[in-house]
Amino acid sequence: MGTPVMVFGQSGSGKSTSLRNFTPDEVCIINVSGKPLPFKNQHKTFNCDNYMEIDRAVKVAPTRAIIIDDATYLMTNEFMRGAKTSGYQKFTDMALNFWTLVQTAIQLPEDRVIYFLGHVDIDANGNEKFKTIGKLLDEKVTLEGLFTIVLKTVVTDGKYSFATQTNGADTVKSPVGMFQDRLIDNDLKAVDTAIREYWGIAPLNMKEDKK
Numbered sequence: 001m002g003t004p005v006m007v008f009g010q011s012g013s014g015k016s017t018s019l020r021n022f023t024p025d026e027v028c029i030i031n032v033s034g035k036p037l038p039f040k041n042q043h044k045t046f047n048c049d050n051y052m053e054i055d056r057a058v059k060v061a062p063t064r065a066i067i068i069d070d071a072t073y074l075m076t077n078e079f080m081r082g083a084k085t086s087g088y089q090k091f092t093d094m095a096l097n098f099w100t101l102v103q104t105a106i107q108l109p110e111d112r113v114i115y116f117l118g119h120v121d122i123d124a125n126g127n128e129k130f131k132t133i134g135k136l137l138d139e140k141v142t143l144e145g146l147f148t149i150v151l152k153t154v155v156t157d158g159k160y161s162f163a164t165q166t167n168g169a170d171t172v173k174s175p176v177g178m179f180q181d182r183l184i185d186n187d188l189k190a191v192d193t194a195i196r197e198y199w200g201i202a203p204l205n206m207k208e209d210k211k
Contacts, residue, residue, distance in 0.1 A: 002109065008153070009154075017186065022188070027204075032049045032074055055101060058108065065192050067114075067188075076133060149195065165182050178194055179191075
């Protein structure tokens with residue numbers, strides 16, 4: 001069983017930058033919006049917003065860490081392509097497509113950790129969650145319920161961090177004792193290491209046994 005991890009936050013709050021310490025051989029990056037990564041790097045990203053192609057890419061990825069950045073645009077782009085189509089079926093299709101992708105992540109081998117990076121949605125009361133399109137995922141699925149680890153970007157006085165536990169007005173969560181502090185550095189490779197050590201999952205660079 002794979003480990004899906006949700007990371008959400010405002011644009012420019014450090015989601016993509018958190019990938020900076022991964023080496024190209026440690027992670028596969030699915031770049032939904034196709035924009036360049038915000039740091040100097042040698043990563044070759046798979047630029048795609050097609051669910052079927054992403055599903056195939058996730059299943060055959062040669063690395064133990066997989067990033068989908070920015071996953072919110074999977075729904076946004078699908079919505080915009082069908083913006084002139086009336087009726088509620090398109091919202092059902094969008095919800096089903098995203099739910100299916102999360103299920104694919106869950107069904108991957110146990111040494112795979114799949115990160116869904118996305119934007120934040122803030123309601124009238126200031127509550128924060130992962131941004132979706134339409135109400136089906138929120139009301140019928142409760143998207144964060146499919147994730148054991150949900151992190152949120154936090155920027156304070158120019159310092160970029162991840163929140164690891166809820167402040168009471170967001171959906172942030174992580175297993176007890178996985179992270180020592182409520183706020184940690186926005187380093188997704190360090191997060192990946194902590195997840196693997198906590199659950200005894202194979203490290204990023206451990207060689208496969210050849211029989």
